[in-house]
């Protein structure tokens with residue numbers, strides 16, 4: 001349920017409505033738009049039956065969230081959410097580029113990559129220590145040793161780290177090291193894992209599944225949020241379709257489409273979409289141009305030596321080229337982008 005407050009409702013009215021809802025045992029999420037404040041009520045609507053929500057002072061409308069994903073939906077929270085990772089913000093006009101190797105291999109490579117991507121303007125460092133591989137005989141990741149290397153790279157560069165969590169049994173270990181937990185395509189519907197990480201405090205990047213729909217992806221986001229965590233970043237890495245030209249098919253139009261449905265930041269992963277180095281920059285650029293809140297990109301100084309996904313790794317100098325292009329784009333993109341989302345919010349609230 002959501003309460004749309006009257007245009008010009010006072011802070012006292014907002015506080016008083018929120019406090020009343022809390023005394024009924026529900027948490028609230030307050031979203032202050034330019035014109036109206038929306039109070040999202042967390043919990044089962046049955047428990048609110050018989051409560052005279054519309055009589056609370058300052059309330060204009062009481063609405064049900066029509067989307068099946070509640071906390072993730074823009075109805076629940078019209079304002080953009082900003083995920084803050086140790087001071088690095090993603091969403092709400094803050095763009096963040098995450099870069100690094102597919103998998104962590106050697107310390108020297110990792111430090112070299114971390115320094116190069118930082119220099120180029122990346123704001124977070126990625127690197128897998130637990131790798132989901134199609135073959136059990138392929139390199140599976142360095143495990144804790146890889147996590148330790150990532151922590152060293154964070155110390156050297158100050159970049160927050162992003163690494164994949166594959167199973168519930170690794171939660172304690174991965175959470176000891178990482179700043180952001182990545183859930184990959186293969187685990188998008190590992191509901192037990194999603195529920196567990198939703199109870200923990202670290203921001204999560206949730207990629208879409210191998211062949212998932214937008215709705216399934218957002219329902220998985222809702223699984224994470226239902227545990228209490230609000231800091232979820234959605235990543236689009238393409239899906240398997242009839243087309244086999246690229247590793248996956250990336251529909252960049254889903255970026256503005258999903259921004260209408262959810263308040264959460266949406267980033268693009270052109271590396272796993274393209275699968276080939278030569279297309280990664282262009283796809284990433286397309287994603288940023290259409291309004292993504294960031295990108296996650298694989299970079300390696302020696303792609304042929306990389307232990308996974310070498311074919312799609314950008315060389316550090318290619319990554320610098322990509323960043324320079326994106327930085328020029330952002331100068332105008334941010335204004336366009338916020339205007340569009342703003343007008344969408346207003347039409348939703350007033351309509």
Ligand code: PEP
Pocket residue numbers: 102103128132183184185186207237272
């Ligand atoms: C990765 O980020 O290296 C990865 C395995 O990605 P995905 O889950 O998108 O395949």
Ligand code: MN
Pocket residue numbers: 102103272298308309
């Ligand atoms: Mn990879």
